[in-house]
Amino acid sequence: MMNEISYRKKNDAIECVHYKNWTKAYPPHTHAEHLTLGIVEAGKVCIVMNGVSKVFCEGDEFQIPPDVLHEIKPVDNKGYSMIVTCVRVPSPVTTPAETENKSTNDPLIELKDSILDQPENLYLIEEMAQDTNISPFHLIRKFKKLYGLTPHQFQIQCKVRKAQKLLEEEKSVCEVTYDAGFCDQSHLDRCFQKIVGMTPKEYKEASSTKPE
DSSP states (O other): OOOEEEEEEEETTEEEEEEEEEOOOEEEEOOTTEEEEEEEEESOEEEEETTEEEEEOTTOEEEEOTTOOEEEEESTTOOEEEEEEEEEOOSSOOOHHHHHHHHHHHHHHHHHHHHHHOTTSOOOHHHHHHHHTSOHHHHHHHHHHHHSSOHHHHHHHHHHHHHHHHHHTTOOHHHHHHHTTOSSHHHHHHHHHHHHSSOHHHHHHHHHOOOO
16 A cells, blocks of 8 residues: 555645555644644554554554644554644633743743744844843743743754745745755754655645645
8 A cells, every 4th residue: 555645725724635555753842822622533543642652553543632742653653644734723822831930930921932033033042041030051942841842943843844934835946945044955844754654845836736
């Protein structure tokens, strides 16, 4: 059986991804401002959320809230098929962790929003520290505790998300490389494959494939 993946955007708020006999694993990541809903069509898939693993089998449904750290991986290296719908939730999004820490972590929420708005901008950790009035070391530690990723990891993830949108707009991979803030195409390829599970070129083809 051929392993395939296809992307469909209903509009700017809803995106559907169809995995067929997929065997790739996705490292820890988040979906900022998006609620993820999924159903397993065949096989088994392991989803780890906030360090807790759970195996989902054929017919099982799952839900991943916005900004929740999670990873996806096959079970026993066997393929899985599933349909996943990502729904953009109304902005501003406040996660449970943000609500709990809002009184002391407002600068981090603002930093997250700033990165989301313009991930392509060069934004060094020293500049982030100055803007939040938190030392670089403590900024990295507090941001990761709140969002599961370091500021740099979150920025790279947001750059990749922007690259996906630009590829869907029929821009060339070369254009996307610089518009999304990557230093060169190899940097884009490396980060894109790690997060999306395919190259930018493969994603461009998958997102333009017509459904059966």
